Amino acid sequence: MERSILAIIILSFAALLFFFSEYRTNQSLNQEATLEGFIIMKEGEVYLVEDPDFVQEDANKLTIQELRRKYNMSKLLIKGFGTLRGIENGQKVKVWYSEILESYPGKVEVIKIEPC
Numbered sequence: 391m392e393r394s395i396l397a398i399i400i401l402s403f404a405a406l407l408f409f410f411s412e413y414r415t416n417q418s419l420n421q422e423a424t425l426e427g428f429i430i431m432k433e434g435e436v437y438l439v440e441d442p443d444f445v446q447e448d449a450n451k452l453t454i455q456e457l458r459r460k461y462n463m464s465k466l467l468i469k470g471f472g473t474l475r476g477i478e479n480g481q482k483v484k485v486w487y488s489e490i491l492e493s494y495p496g497k498v499e500v501i502k503i504e505p506c
Contacts (some may be wrong), residue, residue, distance in 0.1 A: 395473070396501050411421070415485065421487060421489055423488070424484055424485060425438060425440060425464075425484070425485045425487065426438050426482070426483070426485070426506060427440040427441075427483065427485070428444045428446065428449065428459050428481065428483070428503060429480070429481055429484055429503070430457060430480070431467075431474070431479045432457075433453050433454055435465060435466065436465070436466040436474065437463045437465055437466060437495070438463065438483070438485060438498065439457070439462070439463050440461075440464065440466070441461040441463075443461075444461055446480040447480075448460070448461075448480075450479065450480065463495050464495055465495050465498070466485070466500050466503075467491075467497055467500060469500060471502060473502065473503055477505065482505070482506040483505055483506060484503070484504050484505075484506050485500055485502070486501045486503075487499055487501060488500075489497055
């Protein structure tokens with residue numbers, strides 16, 4: 391009996407932390423800090439192609455190295471488990487971010503991603 395009450399308390403606390411984190415993320419979104427482009431998910435990594443001349447067929451056909459040579463891309467650093475839910479490879483998206491790190495390719499700390 392005591393174990394089940396303890397388990398319920400722990401699960402309730404974990405759920406509360408999860409929802410608080412999601413609420414805080416939604417409250418901190420800055421409408422100014424956004425990027426638009428096409429999402430590329432390959433080799434366990436996620437990239438954003440900001441090139442308007444992007445051809446969606448290239449998302450599945452080309453390797454990451456070939457895509458880097460052909461298009462302007464940034465690597466996305468994803469926080470949170472559900473950020474990519476419903477997003478498909480090659481899809482046009484809008485990305486809210488907290489910071490862009492200077493590197494090659496540039497790294498973007500993502501807060502939220504939505505389809506356009």
